[in-house]
Amino acid sequence: MPLQQLRECDGPIETQLSGKGEWIEYDKLQLGSAYTDKYVKGTISVKYPSCKLGTGEKVFKIVLEESSLQPPTSNQASINTFIFGELVGDCENVLKQGDTVVLTNFQVSKSPSAGQDGRHAFQFELSDETGGTVFVCSRAENNLAPIIRRQKVGMKDYTYVPLNRIKDGALVNVYGVVKFFKPPYRSKGTDYCTTVTIVDPSDEKLHCVFFGGNADQLPKIYKVGDVVRFHRVKIQAFNHELQAISAPGFSALTFDGAQNAPIKPRTASKSYCFKSTDQRMVEELRRWANANTSIFKSGIKLSDVKPAEYFDLTCQLIAKAPVDRSAMMLKVWDGTKCPHVLKHVPVDSKTLEGDLGEIHRLRQLTVDVLVYDNHTNVANSLKLGTYLRICNIHAKVTTASTEKYNESVDAEPGMEFQLHGGTSYGRGIMVLPSDSSDVQQLKQSLQSDFPSDQDSMEDLSQLDILNSSSELSVPQEISSTCVERCHEEPATVLTAHQHISPTSLKEVLDRTAPCKYRTRAKLVNYEPKALYQSVKLYCSKCHSLQEIPDDDDIDTLLEEAFSADAATHSQPHDAGWYETTIWEQGDPKQRQIIVRFVKSSRLQRFPERSTILVEGVSVNELYHLSEKFGSVILTTSRTDHLMLNDLSIPFLIQDRKWHYGCRCCSDPQPVSVLQPLTREDSWKSSEIAKVLGIQQLRYVFVMKFTLADGSGTLDAFLWDEAERFFGISAADVVISEVLQEKLTRIMNTLCPPTINPEDFPWLECCLKSYYVGEGLDQKTCYQVFDTTVAGFDGI
DNA sequence: GCTTAGGATTGG
Numbered sequence: 001m002p003l004q005q006l007r008e009c010d011g012p013i014e015t016q017l018s019g020k021g022e023w024i025e026y027d028k029l030q031l032g033s034a035y036t037d038k039y040v041k042g043t044i045s046v047k048y049p050s051c052k053l054g055t056g057e058k059v060f061k062i063v064l065e066e067s068s069l070q071p072p073t074s075n076q077a078s079i080n081t082f083i084f085g086e087l088v089g090d091c092e093n094v095l096k097q098g099d100t101v102v103l104t105n106f107q108v109s110k111s112p113s114a115g116q117d118g119r120h121a122f123q124f125e126l127s128d129e130t131g132g133t134v135f136v137c138s139r140a141e142n143n144l145a146p147i148i149r150r151q152k153v154g155m156k157d158y159t160y161v162p163l164n165r166i167k168d169g170a171l172v173n174v175y176g177v178v179k180f181f182k183p184p185y186r187s188k189g190t191d192y193c194t195t196v197t198i199v200d201p202s203d204e205k206l207h208c209v210f211f212g213g214n215a216d217q218l219p220k221i222y223k224v225g226d227v228v229r230f231h232r233v234k235i236q237a238f239n240h241e242l243q244a245i246s247a248p249g250f251s252a253l254t255f256d257g258a259q260n261a262p263i264k265p266r267t268a269s270k271s272y273c274f275k276s277t278d279q280r281m282v283e284e285l286r287r288w289a290n291a292n293t294s295i296f297k298s299g300i301k302l303s304d305v306k307p308a309e310y311f312d313l314t315c316q317l318i319a320k321a322p323v324d325r326s327a328m329m330l331k332v333w334d335g336t337k338c339p340h341v342l343k344h345v346p347v348d349s350k351t352l353e354g355d356l357g358e359i360h361r362l363r364q365l366t367v368d369v370l371v372y373d374n375h376t377n378v379a380n381s382l383k384l385g386t387y388l389r390i391c392n393i394h395a396k397v398t399t400a401s402t403e404k405y406n407e408s409v410d411a412e413p414g415m416e417f418q419l420h421g422g423t424s425y426g427r428g429i430m431v432l433p434s435d436s437s438d439v440q441q442l443k444q445s446l447q448s449d450f451p452s453d454q455d456s457m458e459d460l461s462q463l464d465i466l467n468s469s470s471e472l473s474v475p476q477e478i479s480s481t482c483v484e485r486c487h488e489e490p491a492t493v494l495t496a497h498q499h500i501s502p503t504s505l506k507e508v509l510d511r512t513a514p515c516k517y518r519t520r521a522k523l524v525n526y527e528p529k530a531l532y533q534s535v536k537l538y539c540s541k542c543h544s545l546q547e548i549p550d551d552d553d554i555d556t557l558l559e560e561a562f563s564a565d566a567a568t569h570s571q572p573h574d575a576g577w578y579e580t581t582i583w584e585q586g587d588p589k590q591r592q593i594i595v596r597f598v599k600s601s602r603l604q605r606f607p608e609r610s611t612i613l614v615e616g617v618s619v620n621e622l623y624h625l626s627e628k629f630g631s632v633i634l635t636t637s638r639t640d641h642l643m644l645n646d647l648s649i650p651f652l653i654q655d656r657k658w659h660y661g662c663r664c665c666s667d668p669q670p671v672s673v674l675q676p677l678t679r680e681d682s683w684k685s686s687e688i689a690k691v692l693g694i695q696q697l698r699y700v701f702v703m704k705f706t707l708a709d710g711s712g713t714l715d716a717f718l719w720d721e722a723e724r725f726f727g728i729s730a731a732d733v734v735i736s737e738v739l740q741e742k743l744t745r746i747m748n749t750l751c752p753p754t755i756n757p758e759d760f761p762w763l764e765c766c767l768k769s770y771y772v773g774e775g776l777d778q779k780t781c782y783q784v785f786d787t788t789v790a791g792f793d794g795i
Numbered sequence: 796g797c798t799t800a801g802g803a804t805t806g807g
Contacts, residue, residue, distance in 0.1 A: 179802095180802055180803095181802090182802075186799095187798080187799035187800065188798080188799055188800085189797090189798040189799030189800090190796085190797090190798070190799070191798080191799055192799095193799060193800060194800095195800070195801070195802060196802095197802065207801075207802075209799090209800055209801055211798085211799060211800085238800095238801055239801070241801095243801065245800090245801090310805080323807095324807090326807070327807070370807080372806080372807065373807095392805085394805075394806095396806090418806080418807080420805060420806065420807085421805095421806080421807090422805080423800095423802090424802070424803060424804085424805060425802075425803065425804085425805070426802075427805085
C-alpha cells in the first residue's frame with residue numbers, strides 16, 4: 001500500500017495513523033536510525049517533475065514544510081524528500097502543492113544540497129521496496145484546522161479468496177492462472193460471453209462464465225497460462241459444482257504468464273488499483289504455474305503440425321474468401337512451412353479478398369483454413385494483415401480416395417485445416433494486438449523469411465563493391481510469354497543501355513551473380529505499402545539505416561530533456577555572439593523556452609533568415625519556430641556548456657527540413673564552436689554539422705519491388721537511384737504533401753490497387769544481381785538501376 | 796429488458 005489516501009469521514013490524521021508508530025519532528029531526526037516505527041508529517045511546498053536516473057529508475061522530488069498543525073520549532077522546518085521507483089508513478093499524479101502528507105518507513109540521509117538551498121541538513125528517501133508509504137490528504141481550504149478531503153475513491157483494499165475457500169452465494173475477488181478458456185463470442189442473448197477455468201496453488205479450480213455488452217469488456221485472455229485477477233464475481237452452484245459469474249462492477253486484469261514478461265495488465269477498466277501486493281501475487285502465480293508444466297500447452301507452428309491433431313495457431317491473415325453458405329476460407333501464415341500435402345481450397349477469385357502479389361509471393365508458406373458456422377461471422381469482419389490466434393484447428397486427414405473438388409486422385413494422403421462450428425474445446429478466432437508478446441515473436445518469424453528493411457540495408461551497403469566489376473550480360477533469348485505482351489507503353493523507361501535486349505526473369509534467376517540485365521516485367525507487389533515508411537535516414541559512414549523519428553517520440557524526448565534541464569540548469573545569460581530571451585509557456589505545465597538569437601549582420605535585415613538556438617520547446621513550437629526562423633538549432637544547457645541534445649532529436653531545422661545526426665559516428669561539440677560561423681553570410685546545414693562534429697544522416701528511399709514477367713518472380717531493391725527513378729527528392733517528399741501525392745500516383749500507376757494482372761503496366765527495368773552474406777548464408781539480391789518512371793514530369 | 800452459458804471427446 002505505497003500510496004494511501006486518507007478520508008475526511010475517517011477522522012483526524014492522528015487517529016487514522018494509530019498503529020503506524022510515533023510522530024517524529026524534523027529536528028529530532030538522526031542519521032542512521034531505523035524509521036520503521038515513526039512517521040513524519042509535512043505540507044508540500046515545492047513539487048519537481050519526476051526524472052529518470054541512469055539506472056532507468058524514476059525519482060521524484062518534493063519539499064516538505066513541517067505541518068502547519070505544529071508551528072516550526074527550528075529553522076530546519078523545510079526538508080527535501082525523494083521518492084524512488086514504482087512509488088513515483090503513483091505519487092507524481094496525485095500529490096499536489098499544498099497537500100499534507102505523512103511518510104512512514106522512510107530513510108534519512110544527509111542532504112548534499114543543504115548548503116545551497118538552506119533546507120534541512122538531512123533528506124527523506126522513500127521507496128516501496130523498503131516499504132515506504134505516503135499518506136496524503138489534500139489542502140485545507142480556508143480553515144485553520146486541516147480538512148482532510150477525500151480525493152479519489154477506489155483506493156480501498158481488496159481481499160482475494162483462495163479458490164479452495166470459495167463459498168456458494170459469496171461475492172468475491174480472485175486471482176488465478178488460466179487453465180482453459182473460450183475466446184469471447186457472441187451469445188444467443190444480447191451479450192458477448194466467455195468461459196474461463198482458473199486454478200491456483202490451493203489446487204482447486206474455478207469455472208467462470210462472464211457476460212459483457214461487447215467483447216472488449218471481457219477478460220483479455222490470449223492463452224492458457226495467463227494470470228488473471230477478477231473483481232466482483234458471484235459464486236453459485238451449477239451441476240453440483242461451484243461456478244463464478246460476472247456480478248455488477250465486474251472487472252478483470254490479465255497478465256502474460258511468462259516469468260520474464262513485463263507485469264503489464266490488459267484490461268478494459270479505465271482505472272484500477274494495482275499495488276505492490278498485486279505485483280507480488282502475479283509474480284507468485286507465474287512462478288507456481290511455470291513450475292507446474294501441466295498448465296501450459298506448447299505453441300505449435302505450421303512446421304510441426306501432426307495429422308489429425310487439434311491445435312491453436314498464431315498467424316497473420318493474408319487473404320479470405322467465402323466458400324459456401326456455412327464456410328469461409330482464411331489464408332494465413334506463421335513464417336514456417338507445413339511439411340504435409342495440403343488440400344487446396346478452390347474459391348471464386350471474384351470474391352477473394354487479398355493482394356494477389358502477396359498471395360503469390362507467400363504461396364509456399366500460407367495455408368488455407370476452412371472456418372464453419374458461427375466462426376464465419378467473425379471471419380467476415382477480419383481485416384487483412386491482422387494477427388490472429390485460431391483456437392482448436394483440426395488438421396483433418398483427407399484420404400487418397402476422397403475425390404474432392406474434382407481433383408485427380410492423389411496417392412499421398414493430404415491434410416486440410418478446419419475450424420469446426422461451435423465453441424467446444426475453446427474453438428474460436430481471436431484478434432491479437434500487435435504489441436502482444438506472441439505477435440512480437442510471430443513478426444520475427446515472418447521477417448526471417450522476408451528480410452526487413454534493416455536487413456535489406458545490410459545487403460545494400462555492399463552493393464557498390466559487389467557489382468562494380470560486372471559488365472552487362474550478353475542478351476539472352478527472351479521468353480515468348482513476355483514477348484507477346486510487349487507492345488504496350490511501359491510505365492518505366494531506361495536511362496541507358498537501350499540497345500541491350502531484355503532477359504526473362506527466369507533467366508535472371510538462373511544465372512549466377514554478379515550480373516546486369518535489362519528486363520521487362522510487371523510490379524506485382526512492393527514494400528513498404530505505407531509510402532511514408534519508404535523514406536529512411538541513412539548514415540553514409542557506418543551504413544546504418546533508421547526510421548525517421550516519430551513526432552510523438554521527439555516530443556517525449558524533448559519533454560524529458562526539459563525536465564532534466566529544469567532540475568539542474570542555472571539562469572541563462574547572454575554571450576558575445578548571441579542574445580538570450582526567455583519565453584514563459586503556461587499550459588499545461590509551467591515551462592520556459594530559452595531562445596538565443598545568434599548575432600550577425602543579417603539579423604536586423606532578415607529576421608526570417610536568422611539562426612536561433614532553442615531549448616525547452618515542444619514539437620509543435622518547433623514547427624512554428626522553424627517557419628519563422630531560417631535555422632533552428634536545438635540545444636540543452638544541462639552541463640556547463642551549451643550542448644546539442646541526444647541525436648534522436650533533430651539537431652537542426654533549416655528551411656523546414658529536419659536534420660539528424662548519426663548517434664554512432666558523431667562526436668558532438670559544445671555549441672560555442674559555431675561562434676566563428678557568425679562572420680559568414682549563410683549557414684549551410686552541412687557546414688553546421690561539420691563544425692558541431694555531427695555525421696549527418698541522409699534521407700533516402702528504400703523500397704522492395706516484387707517483379708513478375710510470367711517466367712519468374714523476383715524481389716529487387718530500389719534505393720540509391722530511387723530519387724532519380726521517381727524524380728523526387730527523399731528529403732523533400734517528407735515535408736511536401738504535393739510530392740507525397742505524386743509518389744502515391746506513381747506507385748498506383750506502376751502497381752494498380754486492383755487484382756486483375758492484365759491491368760498492371762509493363763516496366764522496363766535495369767537489374768543488377770549481387771551476392772550478400774558468406775558461405776551457406778550467401779544469397780543473391782537484385783537492385784533496380786538506370787531506370788526512371790515515364791510520363792510523370794511536371795506532375 | 797435482465798437472457799445469454801454452464802469446457803468436453805469434435806462434420807462439412
